[in-house]
Amino acid sequence: MKAIWLLGAALAALGSGARAEGADVQELVVTAARLEETLPQELARYGADLSVISEATIRDNLYVDISQALQMQTPGVFLSPRNGPFSYVDIAIQGSRTGDVLWLVDGVRISNRLYTSTSPADTLPASMVERIEVLKGGQSLFYGTQAVAGAINVVTRAYSEDFDGRLTAGGDTNGGVHADVFIRDTVGRHRYVAWVSKDESDGYRTFDIFQPSATDRRRGYDVVSFGGKYGVDLADGLALNLYAQHVDAHLEYPNPRLTRLAFNDRDEEIASASLDWTARDDVQLSVKGYYHDWDSVYSTVNNVPGDPSAPPVIVDDLTYWGYEDYGVQALARLNLHKGFEYQLGYDFQNFNGRDEVLLIAQQTEKVHAFIGQVRTTDDLFENLRFAAGVRYNRTDETEKTVWNVSGRWDATPAVYVEGMVGTAFILPSAEQLFGVDPCCAVGNPQLDAEESANASLTLGGQTDRLTWEATAFTRRVKNLIVDEERPGFPDGIYVNTDGEVRFRGLELQATLRVTEAIAARAAYAYTRARAAGAGRQFDRVPEQQVKAGVDWVPAELPFGASASLLWVGDVAFNVSGFGRVGYGNYTVVDLAAHAWLDGPDRRHKLTGRLENAFDEAYATRVNSAAPDVPGPRFLYRFRGVPRTFHISYAYSF
Numbered sequence: 001m002k003a004i005w006l007l008g009a010a011l012a013a014l015g016s017g018a019r020a021e022g023a024d025v026q027e028l029v030v031t032a033a034r035l036e037e038t039l040p041q042e043l044a045r046y047g048a049d050l051s052v053i054s055e056a057t058i059r060d061n062l063y064v065d066i067s068q069a070l071q072m073q074t075p076g077v078f079l080s081p082r083n084g085p086f087s088y089v090d091i092a093i094q095g096s097r098t099g100d101v102l103w104l105v106d107g108v109r110i111s112n113r114l115y116t117s118t119s120p121a122d123t124l125p126a127s128m129v130e131r132i133e134v135l136k137g138g139q140s141l142f143y144g145t146q147a148v149a150g151a152i153n154v155v156t157r158a159y160s161e162d163f164d165g166r167l168t169a170g171g172d173t174n175g176g177v178h179a180d181v182f183i184r185d186t187v188g189r190h191r192y193v194a195w196v197s198k199d200e201s202d203g204y205r206t207f208d209i210f211q212p213s214a215t216d217r218r219r220g221y222d223v224v225s226f227g228g229k230y231g232v233d234l235a236d237g238l239a240l241n242l243y244a245q246h247v248d249a250h251l252e253y254p255n256p257r258l259t260r261l262a263f264n265d266r267d268e269e270i271a272s273a274s275l276d277w278t279a280r281d282d283v284q285l286s287v288k289g290y291y292h293d294w295d296s297v298y299s300t301v302n303n304v305p306g307d308p309s310a311p312p313v314i315v316d317d318l319t320y321w322g323y324e325d326y327g328v329q330a331l332a333r334l335n336l337h338k339g340f341e342y343q344l345g346y347d348f349q350n351f352n353g354r355d356e357v358l359l360i361a362q363q364t365e366k367v368h369a370f371i372g373q374v375r376t377t378d379d380l381f382e383n384l385r386f387a388a389g390v391r392y393n394r395t396d397e398t399e400k401t402v403w404n405v406s407g408r409w410d411a412t413p414a415v416y417v418e419g420m421v422g423t424a425f426i427l428p429s430a431e432q433l434f435g436v437d438p439c440c441a442v443g444n445p446q447l448d449a450e451e452s453a454n455a456s457l458t459l460g461g462q463t464d465r466l467t468w469e470a471t472a473f474t475r476r477v478k479n480l481i482v483d484e485e486r487p488g489f490p491d492g493i494y495v496n497t498d499g500e501v502r503f504r505g506l507e508l509q510a511t512l513r514v515t516e517a518i519a520a521r522a523a524y525a526y527t528r529a530r531a532a533g534a535g536r537q538f539d540r541v542p543e544q545q546v547k548a549g550v551d552w553v554p555a556e557l558p559f560g561a562s563a564s565l566l567w568v569g570d571v572a573f574n575v576s577g578f579g580r581v582g583y584g585n586y587t588v589v590d591l592a593a594h595a596w597l598d599g600p601d602r603r604h605k606l607t608g609r610l611e612n613a614f615d616e617a618y619a620t621r622v623n624s625a626a627p628d629v630p631g632p633r634f635l636y637r638f639r640g641v642p643r644t645f646h647i648s649y650a651y652s653f
Contacts, residue, residue, distance in 0.1 A: 034276045035286040035331045036107050039142060040133045040153060046375060046387035047406035047418040049136040049456060049471060050590040051075060058126050060562060061592045062170065062646040064178065064199060064608040066124040066132060066154055068221075072564045072590060073549075074134050075523030076471075076507040078542055080568075080620045083206050084174075084641045086122045086199070086221040087249060088623065092541045093136050094456075094473050095503040095529035096149030100426065102139070103230075104153045106243055108290040111146050114360060116352045116429045120294075123247045123268055125195040125225050127168065127180035130155045130602055137473065138424035141389045141404040145345060145367055148424040148452045149475070150504075156245070159191040159231060160184045170607075170648030172640075175202030177649065189554035194228035203252065204644075208619070208637045211257040211628045213305040222250040227270075237278035244271040256636045257625050258302040260312050269293040282335040286326070295322040298357050305628035316357060323430075327367075340382035343389070353430060358419025359437035363430050369393045373404075383410040393425070397616050398449055400425045414461050421455040432481055432494040441483030441492035448496050452477045468510040475503040480531070499532040517554040523547045537572065540621070542584055543562070544569035565589050575624050577633035586618030588640070597620035605650045615643035 021245030044050035063069040064085040071079040075230040078092040083636040091098050099116025102109060110120045132154055139147035165183035172178075188554040203219040210217055227245030234240055249266035268333035274288035297318040304310035305354050315382040334342040347369040354362040359383035373389030385652035386407040393400040411417060453476050455564035480501050483492035505527035512520045525545045537543055546567040571584030591613045597604040628632050 006289070028034065034239075034274065035284055035333055036288055037155075038273065039107070040135055040151075041333075043139075043142075043387075043406075044410065045386050047408045047420050047458075048139075049418075049420070051077075051134045051136070051391045052367070053132040053134075055130050058129055058132075060560065060594055060607065061590065061649075062607055062648050063126040064172075064176070064646075065121065065126050067121045069126060069129075069132060070134070070152070072566055072588075073507040074132075075524040075547060076136065076545075077134060078525075078568065080540075081121075081170040081641075082620050082638050083219045084203065085176075085201070086125075086223055086249070089119045089121050090540045091119060092527070092529075093134070093150035094128065094475065094507075095505055095527035095538070095541055097538065099146065099429070100149035102143050102145075102147040102151040104143075104151060105245070105270055106156055106272065107153060107288070108270055108292055109143070109325065109349075110270065110292055110294075112294070112323065113145075113365070114321070114326070114355055114430045115124055115353050116146065118425065122251055123223065123225075123249050123266055124154060124181075125197050125199055125223060126198075127226065128180070128182075128195050128225060128245070130158045137420055137456050138402075138404065138422050138452060138475070140393075140402045140424035141373065141391050141422065142345065142371060144349070144391070144393060145425060145427040145449075148426055148450070148454070148477075150582060155181055156227065156229070156243070157184065157193045157195055159186060159193055159229070161186050161199075162284070163200045163366045164653065166650055166652045168301065168648055169644065172201070172611075172644050172646040174204050174644050176646075182474065187360065191231040192228065194226075196226035197224070199223045204639070204642055206254055207256040209256060209634060210303070210636075211625075211634075213258045213628045214252040214254065214256055215303060216252070216259045216261055220250075221252065224248045229329050239276045241274045241276070242272075245269070249369060251330055255625070257628065258305070258313075259300070260303045261299065261301040264298050265298045267293075275498065280289045284333040285639040286331045288330075289326075289328050291324075291326040293322075293324050293594040294353075294451060295320070297321075319356050321355035321357050321360075323351065325351045331371075335377070339377060341375045341377050343371070343373040345369075347371065355431075358431070358440060360430050360435055360437065362445075365395060365427070365430075367393060367427075368397050375505075384408070395427065397445075397630065398427070399450075400449055414463055416460050417458065418460070419455070421458040422453075422602070424452045424454060426450040426452075426481075428481060428494070435494075439491065441494055442489055444494045447481060447494060448478055448479045450479050450481055450496075464568065465513040466510065469508070471507045473503070473507070474506055477501040477503075496556050497531075501529070501538075503527065503529045517552055519551045519553075521547075521549050521551075524584070536580070537570075539573045540571060542569045542571045556597050558602070559594060561591075561593040563589065563591050568645070573622050574620055575635060577624050578635050581622050581635065583619040584623045586616055586640070587614075588616055589613045603652045605652070607648045607650070611644040611646060612641055613643065616640070617642075627630055 053445045067081045080090045081087050103111045109275040136150045163185040167181045169179045182195035200222045206219045225247045229243045231241040247268040251264045254260045272290040275283045300315035302313040323525035330346045330435045332344045349367040352364040359560035371391045375387040388404045388405045402423040406420035408418035456473040458471040479496040484495050506526045529541045549564040551562045566588045572582045575581045592609040596602045596606040620639045620640050621638040
């Protein structure tokens with residue numbers, strides 16, 4: 001830990017000794033043309049639905065982690081952190097389950113294939129982010145398993161042509177503190193960027209109800225992250241890029257009963273190396289190797305109900321669970337003749353992991369995939385673009401072929417139509433295949449991959465002041481994996497269901513530039529997510545959602561402000577002993593403001609945010625547990641973040 005703080009101090013000292021000319025450190029960013037890095041933008045040009053959260057939006061709203069930014073800013077995406085920053089989340093894109101969404105950092109997949117029901121968002125601080133890219137709809141063509149409803153790519157700090165950086169420090173009224181610093185520069189053929197951050201909090205009261213035996217009632221966290229990138233031009237058209245990031249995290253997970261102490265200690269490494277070669281104007285090649293190591297130890301110490309003086313009961317003592325994911329991706333772009341462009345790819349993944357908490361033995365999975373896509377170019381159509389592709393995916397247990405067709409038509413300079421149709425898949429998780437814990441459903445090695453067919457159609461337009469979109473989508477899922485009670489399996493066994501699950505819905509969004517300084521935005525999403533013949537919505541997926549906001553950023557004045565609103569409609573969950581319990585219908589409003597303390601120089605910035613400004617009491621999830629004394633189970637709710645004030649000072653150099 002001491003070494004980490006020394007690194008931060010060194011970066012800050014270096015930054016204070018060399019100032020770049022110009023005010024805002026974001027003005028001199030180099031945008032790379034690497035194939036893998038620009039893939040989301042390329043897919044959007046050919047009809048994919050892409051939403052982007054900028055670094056400026058994250059910074060001006062003082063979001064602590066990635067989840068907060070996605071929760072409040074991405075149209076159509078439902079995201080519910082269970083207990084504030086750096087916790088697991090429920091996420092739904094176009095009505096999906098949490099496991100239907102693939103997470104990546106700089107194109108490196110970080111999703112957990114031990115359990116598709118848990119997200120990797122609990123170790124992603126917002127301070128390292130250049131932008132967040134959200135691709136909606138089936139994205140298995142290039143991204144493979146788990147991208148059946150979409151993919152979220154967190155892009156870390158970009159290179160800069162000139163030396164610059166920023167030092168930030170702040171805190172919040174939940175006992176939270178934050179500090180981060182980054183620097184970057186280009187020296188000749190060499191480019192680098194480095195960052196370090198620390199987020200720590202005492203947390204807030206986790207549940208609405210506690211039993212007397214639970215003495216740990218706040219969920220705190222301590223997350224330290226540092227990383228960097230290095231790029232060098234080895235020759236004309238040939239570049240090497242290296243990326244590495246390390247996270248140390250202490251994440252608390254109390255329960256409403258018994259808990260004296262419960263936490264995960266996390267050690268995470270993400271790294272990649274890529275070689276990008278522009279052989280000719282019509283031939284580009286990219287080869288990337290990546291590595292993701294996710295090690296966690298879980299500890300639980302419980303109290304004895306009714307006897308506070310009794311020795312604590314140790315349930316787990318640094319019990320291990322984790323996984324390792326590494327592989328190679330190769331991508332080629334060929335423009336061999338006018339009218340068409342070809343994308344060819346190969347993807348190798350090696351995943352292995354084990355869990356000694358919920359008892360999954362060490363398992364290894366290898367995936368080989370071959371990708372081909374053809375795209376039209378502007379030489380063929382000036383205002384019309386089409387793309388069609390296929391992916392062949394093979395593991396030791398299964399083979400899967402998926403396809404995708406997409407397109408965009410700019411009918412006029414002000415109106416466009418775009419859409420996508422295709423198939424996607426999810427491989428069974430290690431838990432679903434090999435789980436052996438007597439507490440839970442048993443794994444089934446005979447499971448087939450889930451298959452889905454999806455389609456979306458968007459009508460949109462743009463004028464000088466108004467940008468708008470209306471999107472309709474549908475998705476059908478076969479071979480859905482569920483845990484089902486059967487003779488000999490009282491706690492269930494994972495099986496593929498016979499019926500289909502159908503998702504369909506509508507998303508509307510618009511942004512109005514009221515004046516040069518004021519922009520208003522609004523988005524509405526309706527989703528129907530049900531199994532065939534079922535009369536109810538999927539658990540933890542809202543039918544309706546609204547996001548809205550107003551941003552006031554006058555160019556001539558050294559300050560600005562914003563307001564963001566989130567309304568979530570009906571959400572429900574089937575709770576043991578209580579049946580189906582609703583917990584939605586809540587509205588959260590955030591207010592934020594910033595001011596440059598040195599006027600036009602814009603080096604010293606003070607930012608504040610009032611999160612949940614009206615102190616809405618809402619639940620992010622519901623569950624039940626046995627009480628301390630014999631009796632019926634009690635219902636408890638995970639509490640959303642109460643009203644919290646965040647403040648931060650940033651010095652740009």
